[in-house]
Amino acid sequence: GAVVSQHPSWVICKSGTSVKIECRSLDFQATTMFWYRQFPKQSLMLMATSNEGSKATYEQGVEKDKFLINHASLTLSTLTVTSAHPEDSSFYICSARTPGMDTQYFGPGTRLTVL
């Protein structure tokens, strides 16, 4: 099956700092990557969709300047949470797919805690 990794698996940072999360497709080239956020006991909330080499498309209500997404290669996308605040604490999950795949394949997630 398709394997997607994320790094780090968890991160703790101080309020006001920026944090970068990496998402990699390990055994396929991902033309499209997705970033989700999940609060406790809730389902996944799509934040943005990114296609390799293009600007990300953000969902309504998601701040583009706060959640910077880069998809510079077919195997790597990054999410940078800028000037993080405690309310940004959450579980961030990426997924990836490429044409011909049934669906998206998800990474293991990154737990962000902002103090």
Add this chain to the structure above:
Amino acid sequence: EDQVTQSPEALRLQEGESSSLNCSYTVSGLRGLFWYRQDPGKGPEFLFTLYSAGEEKEKERLKATLTKKESFLHITAPKPEDSATYLCAVPQGGSEKLVFGKGTKLTVNP
């Protein structure tokens, strides 16, 4: 508007007690229905894709079926390691985005 509704929200079973999870969907032009399993603190793990009414897929103790309005995930003789949240999703019409249900949290007691 595309919608996915899962029931029940939570289900407790005894080991060996078979049951079914339901996923009802409303979408214009179904381009697949997907089942995922999510363990606490982990990302969703892909289980099945179903494309047309009448289709069935099996994996170990799980069997997924599809009708024109809903899908069922049947769990036969579950074991404690089957405990997880099971998510159902469909592609949003005309895009690659997935519309997820809220999931069914399954707990299997030994």
